[in-house]
Amino acid sequence: MKKLQYLFVFLCVTLAQAQTFIPAYGARVSQVSQSNINSGLQDFVSFGTKTTGSTNNANALNWLKSKYAAFGYSTSQVIEHPFNIGSVTSKNLEVTKTGTLYPNTFVLVIAHFDTINGVGANDNGSGTNALLEMARIMKDVPTEYSIKFIHFSGEEQGLYGSQHYVNNVVNATSPKMNIRLVFNLDQVGGTSGQTHNTIFCEQDTNNSPAANNASSASVTQQLKNCVALYxxxxxxxxxxxxxSSDYIPFQNNGEVITGLYEGYGDNNPYPHTSGDIIANMDPVFLFNVTKAALGAVQHFAIASTTLSVSEPGVEHAASDWTVYPNPARDYFEIKASGSESGKMTFELTDMSGKSVLRVQDSKKIDVSGIPTGVYVGKLQTDGQSSSKKIMIKR
Ligand SMILES: [Zn+2]
Incomplete structure (x- = not known):
């Protein structure tokens, strides 16, 4: 539901806090899988136009439920919230992961899954699949604050699903739900054929109420810092x-909001049309946005800064491959066991999380052009990936 151009208000925001790269956060960010995102987008568009209340919309909700079940979330963590728009019924899906220190304070990570006039690959298959990928990776990661991943319906007709949630869930208890912040992802898929290297971090500039604006500015600055770090x-x-998206009912309720948006306004002709298909978006941009968002979710919910053995693909797969020599000088070789026939992607990122090298289906890696230092190497095979430290020394 994004069709306006931004007005740039060049205010000086000097709320930068000390935020540094946390290696465990970076290791989880490196678990974000392009192939998961691509297959998720294909599933999402396969349901057709998901107008609120339609069978396609209900089928997409069931698909979301099946994804969370596959990730290992229990049925008690996944709650459907039905609501009506006139005679039409649809459902929001709320998935809760309880925090270790502040179980009753919530970081809400939200994206709508209903679409209008088309299959909605970008608007909002992009945000939907970013949430799924983050929820998959965060499943067993302890966080101090509770996280709710919420998939809203009814957004395109006028934010009905999120408004229903605020009225009937957030405000249904006394005291109301304690929300640390609301983090919205809507239309973060970009346009094919264009260079996308910028993501917009959105903040609350609405003065009714105004009391939550400064907090929104602060968390949005933190979000920007996370984009840079991860x-x-x-x-x-x-x-x-x-x-014009699902954070607005929350802002009206006085909550602290922030969001990600591709930020190209009317320059993107596809959303809300039959042209909003995967071929017209940029899945690599979505992959990078998901990494940024996962860094931010870990920061906002204060995720554990040590990796646990139960985290898929981290400790476990580290034993499944090695590089030789390590430290390396001008090249190294990847020695991986199993799945020799599968497609293999190797990516090297520096300790700030910036990608410096990406190769496919090659086991001899030339690093002669890469500066001396410590890097994180990520090997991806058959949809699984794992990371380990690699040193380049001359
Ligand atoms: Zn949207």
Whole structure:
């Protein structure tokens, strides 16, 4: 539901806090899988136009439920919230992961899954699949604050699903739900054939109420810092006002909001049309946005800064492959066991999370052009990936 151009308000926001790269966060970010995102987008568009209340919309909700079940979330963690728009019924899906220190304070990570006039690959298959990929990776990661991943319906007709949630879930208890912040992802898929290196971090500029604006500015600055630390993307330099998406009912309720948006306004002709298909978006941009968002979710919910053995693909797969020599000088070889026939992607990122090398189906890696230092190597095979430290020394 994004069809306005941004007005840039060049306010000086000087709320930068000390935020440094946390290696465990970076290791989880490196678990974000392009192939998962691509197959998720294909599933999403396969349901057709998911107008609120339609069978396609209900089928997409069931698909979301099946994804969370496959990730290992229990049925008690996954709650459907039905609501009506006139005579039409649809459902939001709320998935809760309980925090270790502050179980009753919630970081809400939200994206709508209903579409209008088309299959909605970008608007909002992009945000939907970013949430899924983050929820998959965070499944067994302890966080101090509780996280709710919420998939809203009814967004395109006027934010009905999120408004229903605020009225009937957030405000249904006394005291109301304690929300640390609301992090919205809507239309973060870009346009094919264009260079996307910037993601907009949106903040609350609405003055009814105004009391939550400063907190929104603060968390949005933290979001920008996370984008810089955990992805290759840049952020908007001015203020990107939050508008026309599911964070708005929360802002009206006085909550602290922030969001990610591709930020190209009317320059993207596809959303809300039959042209909003995967071929017209940029799945690599979505991959990078998901990395940035996962860094931010870990920061906002204060994730564990040590990797646990139960985290898939981290400790476990580290024993499944090695590089030789390590430290390396001008090249090294990957020695991986199993899945020799499968497609293999290797990526090297520096300790700030920036990608410096990416190769496919090659086991001899030339690093002669890469500066001396410590890097994180990520090997991806058959949809699984794992990371380990690699040193380059001359
Ligand atoms: Zn949207």
């Amino acid at each position: 992805s290759t993307l840049q952020t908007n330099t001015g203020v990107a006002p939050a508008y």
